[in-house]
Amino acid sequence: MIPGVVTSRRTTGGGDTDGSDCTRGLHQRCTVLPDADAAMAAAVAHGAHVVTEAADSAWGDRGGRVRDPFGNIWWVMSRVEHIAPDLAWQRMSEPKYAEAMRTAQQTLDATLSGRETGVASDPQRPSH
Template identity: 55%
Template sequence: MATAARPWIVTPDTGQLLDFITAVFDGTELGRVPLEDGTIGHAEIRVGDTVLLAFDKRPDWPAMPSLLRVFVADADATIERAVAAGAHVLTRAATHAFGQRTGRVRDRFGNIWWISAVIEDVTPEVGMRRLTEPQYAEAMRDAQETYDRELRGRTGATTTCHRVSCILSGYILKTFRWSPGSSRLLCSDAPVLVRCPAASPPLSRPPRTH
């Protein structure tokens, strides 16, 4: 029976993608349609009760990574299989307020997979109350921050940054870290606060007084 929604996953190599899904999620390939140039024009693979659709992107198309969530019996074991298949861990598995143990991985094509296992039946009311408990609040904070860092491309940036000072409206804000080749200025691991042209020299002077 067809599911109401079927997501597309578009990558440079659908064959490798299908191999990844098979190895990690025990997917069952339903078929593929090769084109004359050797690329795959259409493919389908079943994961649990859902069919995922895929095809090869053309070389001049932009990358189109997908965001997918898959429910499994054992989140930790599935994440280990994903890493063995070439993915890297984006968010470590943790137990969340609503009774799900969830982690995230990013495959070699940039797709991000939420990998979740239901370990406890929790009502919405109980789940909402739990969000204020330290262990669940920390799990939520880590999930939000690791996702934000991954999409901003800031993972590990602090190890390759130079220290500079930037003046905005005549004031020294504080010491920022600047990554070579980037126009983004970072303050510790906080979100980007300001943008300055990469070619502009670092500036520093005493703050104005009133």
């Protein structure tokens, strides 16, 4: 649905092993483009609805989500800066990045569940 997107990768869903949820017809696709804000604006101009406003992430991406007229959810991202994993985890404690992560979780959960308000959890750093 996003103009100019040639490839994408399915990232979540909750049903089948390929990431799709055939019982509800929900698919989330992830794509990385040079300008996430412009891509989201183009998608909205072509009938998509914003699920998650674009925001900067602790790991150096800028992105948000849109839902196209067919019900697919697109996670649209652009790489803003390259961040080492340790720095990304440090940045997760900064309010700007913590709020962006919380909003991303809540808006997706609300959209997928049909609830007015979605839920979020605190990021958990993987143990090595």
